[in-house]
Every structure is written in C-alpha cells, then in structure tokens.
Amino acid sequence: MHKQNKFTVSHAPFWHDGSSIKCMNLNIMAAALPAVLFGIFQFGMPALGVICLSISTAMAWEALFNFISKRPITLNDYNAGVIGMLLGMMFPATIPWWAVIIGTFVAVVVGQQVFGGIGGNPFSPAVIGATILMVSWHTFFDFDATLLSYDFNFTALAPLAALKHQGVSATGLFNLSDLVIGKEVGAIGAVSGIGIILGGIYLILRGFIRWEISVSYIAGILVTAGLFNMVDPGKYAEPMFHLFTGYTLLGAFFLATDSSSSPVHTIPMFIYGAMGGLMTILIRNIGAYPDGTFFAILLINLINPLIDNIRPKALGKGVNNA
Amino acid sequence: MAQSIVKEFTKGLWAEVPPFRLVLGLCPVLAVTKSVENGIGMGIATTFVLVCSNFLVSLLRDIIPAKVRIACFIVIIATFVTVVELMMQAYTYPLFLKLGIFIPLIVVNCIVLGRAEAFASKNPPHMAIADGLGMGIGFTLSLGALGAVRECLGDGTILGNPVFGPDFQPFTFMVEAPGAFVCLGLLLCLMNLIGKK
C-alpha cells in the first residue's frame, strides 16, 4: 500500500458552488423527472419498471463493488442513482430486465468504479452502458420493432430510423410540435423535448451544469444539420428535426455535461459541445447508425483532457526575460 | 541442469505468461481471440515459430555478429513464419482464412523477437527450446482463455457448441474490438488479484 498523503488533490475538475455532490445529484434527478414522468405516462407501467430496475441495480452494483474492493460504501452521494436514472431514460420501455442489469453493471462498474469511482471516469458512465448495450443487442434499440405492441395516436415510426431507411421524405410524417411535446416513438426519457429542456434549464440556472456545453452542443447540431440541409435539402433533414428526435436533447443537457468527463474552461467547453453536435449530425447523415449521439459523446469525452489544456496562461508564466 | 530446464519451461506458464504478465504481443491477443479455435490456432502457430527460431538463434549465437543480430533474428523468424503460413494454407485452410493477416504478423510479434534477443542469444539450445516451448504454451493458453470468455459471452458457444441454450441472446460487444480490450483488462485484473494472495 502506498502512503496516504493528506494534502494530495486529484486532477478531477472542481466546481465551487457551495453545494455537495449529494445535493447536485438529487437536483439532477429532480430535473430529469419531468421527462421521465412523461415517458411513463406515454409508455405505461413497463417504463416505470425499467426506470426503477435501472436505478436500483445501479446502486446495487456500486454497493457490491465497494464491498468487494473494500472501500467505503459511497451510495449516499446518489451518484449511482443518477447513472441508473439516466441509463433508464435511454432505454425503450420494452427492454428485457436482464439487459437493464447488464447495462447498469457496465455503466457503474466498468464505466466508473474501475476508474476509481466518482470523478475518475473518463467517459460518461451512462453513455458507456447504453452504447455497449446498443452495440451488442441492436434490436432492443430498434424502436420500431420493440414498441410494436403499443397503439399510439401519432406516427408510430422511430423518426431517425425512418429518416435513415426511407430518406428525407419520411420527415413529412412527423409534426414538429408533436416531436417537441414528445409524441414520438423513442426511449423512455428521450421523447419529451419539453421535459428535458425544462430540466436542463433548471440545472443551468442552479449552476449544476454549464450552459456553455449545452448551448454549444445544440448550436453544433443546428449549424451542422443546417449546412447539410442547405447543400441538399432532398437528402438531409432539417436542423429542427434533428434537434427534437433521438437522444439529441438528452445528450445536450444530461449526458455531455457529466461533471468528470467534460472540460472546465470556457473555450474548451464551447469546443467540446460544438464537436459533440457536429459528430452527432455527421454520424446520423453519413454513418451507418440512425442516431449518433452516444458515439459523439464518447468521442468528445475522449478529447476532453486534450482540449481542456486550452486555457489562459498564468501571468508571467513562460516568459523568459520577465 | 534438468531442474533449470523445468524452471525455464514453467516460467512461461504463469510467472511470465506473455500477454498477461509481460503484456507483450497484444496485437494477436486482441485481434484473433474472437473464438477459442482461432486463439489456440494462433497460439500453436506462434509456439512453432518461437521454438524453431529460439533453437536456431541459440545454435548460431556465437556465429552471428552483434551488430547485425537483429537483422539475422528477423530473417530467421520471417522464414519460419512463412513456413507456418504456407503449411496452414495447405493443411488447415479454414483456420488460415479466419486468422488471415495475423499469421504473417507473427514476424513482428514482440514475444518472438523478445525471446530471441533476451534469452536464446545468451543460452544453449536445449534451454532455448524449453523457454520457447514454455512461452509458446503460456501464450496459447492465454489466447485460449481470452477466446473462451469472448466466444462464450459474445456468441454463446464454446468451440462452436452452444452452451446457453437457444434463448441466449449473444453479448455481441464481446466479439467486437472494444470488447477485446475490456475483456483483457478484466482478465489482467483477475490475474493480479489471484497473484497477490
């Protein structure tokens, strides 16, 4: 065992806003509630089941890992709860129970705990969990197939999948106001645009997430999609369609803003967010997957340590003849 | 004397097992372990090259001038690798198809060159063979183990036989490239956990 030095501080980002991690996480969960409630309202009891299972197993995995690695139980900072909740929001309501359990294991243990727990994770844990599930069991994230048993009173097609397979004419099937309210086929917590925006604005006002990241992410989406749309409106969908479908808003407000895997300086935050929006649209328009939000966020998580080096020089530092 | 041969042989099986302890030769470890069969096939091919090149390098260790020793080692290794490649093409063609480019890449596998440089060029032939054999078998077993975990979870089969029954939905992530990294990391962690006690 190496000697514990009391005054060593880690390299993780630090925000000073006077509140505790516990308080921050509780607020994030509260902010996510409107979107979750809308999802439960829309998809019924199975959605509630997925969210509950996701939160509880995420906490169980963290407790188990803490126990095995003989470290203090960190459940009461609610971090695992937040990961579980975000993960649950990214699932379709019909996902099998065992997939949820594997997802939370990957997110909490492989995504965060093996890197040393809260503050040490290089990626947003919830995104890791969801991505690995999506890569493994493609069909569970094929919303057209998984939500077949539902009888919706709106276009029962996953917007982004429809765009990918049927071309841009399919966007005519969707009413923008429906998409904003959340009358669309998708993941539990990702359908309600209004709910996510409300939660996101609350978090920004309270200072738990940084507006720079969310705003630049959305700007990245709009600008990139706008450019594509301008070049060939017959081939690429409009920016607003991209903004309110798939995981875009969830990514902008809840996933990209994960505290330990996003930058802390102003300029890097803008680059980080804009890159995320850019990559999301590139993957959607050019790549093979219908939605690129997960991969885009993992990519910007990866470049985060690098771009976070762009910061103002300390006064007098690096000047030879001062 | 006999004891030290045993020692050189067994060190490759646990104490210095190449991919997990020396963390060497990761290219084939990550790339071909989609199934047990591929892993063991690759391991056997590498073992053959390792034993032959170790033996020849050790035989010629007094003749090879120090300044061109790496060039000589590479010539020797490349020869045996090409022999293995041709042999696999002629006799185990389906396996050759699966391993593909990774057979010729044995040439640049650090384990082979590493053992030639670090061991075979300083020790007599019988020791070099024992060392090569031990390292090769350790490598084969590691690839087999990694392949077993990945094939079992990723495809639901071991050596092509289903192990979980028809309802199992394969964890495809495990047979993809990132799954190899995660799996290797977890196995390394497990090895360290066991080794600590």
Place this chain on the structure above:
Amino acid sequence: MREMISMVVVLTVLSAFSGGMLAAVKTGTNDKIENQVLKFQKAPAIKLILSDVSNDPLQDRFKIMDQEEEVTFFVGKYDGTPKAITFETKGKGFGGDIGLMVGVNIESDEIIGVAVTTHSETPGLGSRAKDDPKFVSQFAGKTMDKNLGIKKSGGEIDAMSGATITSVGVCLAAQKAQELYTRLKPEIEKQTAQMAN
C-alpha cells in the same frame, strides 16, 4: 575489416538458407494450396449457384486476363453443353472486402444467382448476406442492364435492415460482375465453345 566480412557472410548465408528453404516449402505446398482455396472458398458458393449441373465446375475452369487481373471462370454444363459460368468479384463491405460468386446464364445473359464466398462482416448483422439466402436471392433473374444498387440509391435491391454497408458492398460486387461480364463476353463465348466438345 574482419568484422565487416563476417557480417556480410553470415547475413548472406542466412538469407540464402532461408530463401532455399522457403522455395522448397512453396513448391511442396503449391498444388495443395490451390486445391484448398477452390475447395473451401469457391466450391460451396459455386454449388449453391449451379445446383443441377451435369459436370464438375471446379474441373471445367478457364482463366482470362482482364486489365492485368486474372479472372477464373467456372463453367456449368447442362446435358453436356456449357450454359452457365460463374466467377468471383469483390466489393467493399463494413469489415473489408466481400467476395461474391456470380453465376450468369450465357444464353440469356441473366444472373442465375449469387453467393458470398469470403467476408469479414459483423456476425449476426452483415454476415446474414452469407447465411440468410433472402438477401442474395434478389439478384437472381436480373439481366445485365438492370441497376443492381440498393433502392435508396435508385437500384432494385432491398438492403438488409441494420446492414446497409454490407448490402452496398454486395451490390457493388454484383455491379462489377455486370461490367466484367459485358466486357469479356466475346472471350467467354470463345472459351466455352471449346468446352462444348
């Protein structure tokens, strides 16, 4: 000076030795390898396409040079007269080249059928091109002037859902086959006419 000479001599002798050894192994395994390639890669696909021929297409084959590339054609005879040929083309897929065996009826210029020979696509997604006949059966009966692209880009083929890139790759190979066949038609007719006797 002596060191120089020894360096040159050792390297030369080693290289010569390895060259000789490889040449010997190569000549020893050459025929065997060619048979293996035919047996494992081409034969299953050819059998799938030309299911009711009266000859062995693997035996009745000829080669034509096409723009510095040699293409092997396998002839299928019905009641003793050669009526169909198959040959292989390649298209770019998700995980590398996809080899596609294309069978063409030389009397009506219709595609009899296609089958995937080699691929490295994702198991369960792109690999369906080989395992699930639903996708490749769409090519059967198409003539040379049809657009064999996927529907999204104006062609006549339905892409496999979740495996668009693989579908495009297979279509690309089929389109290449169309070009190749049209280009080499006279030569093919000459060769098959000889086979008739």
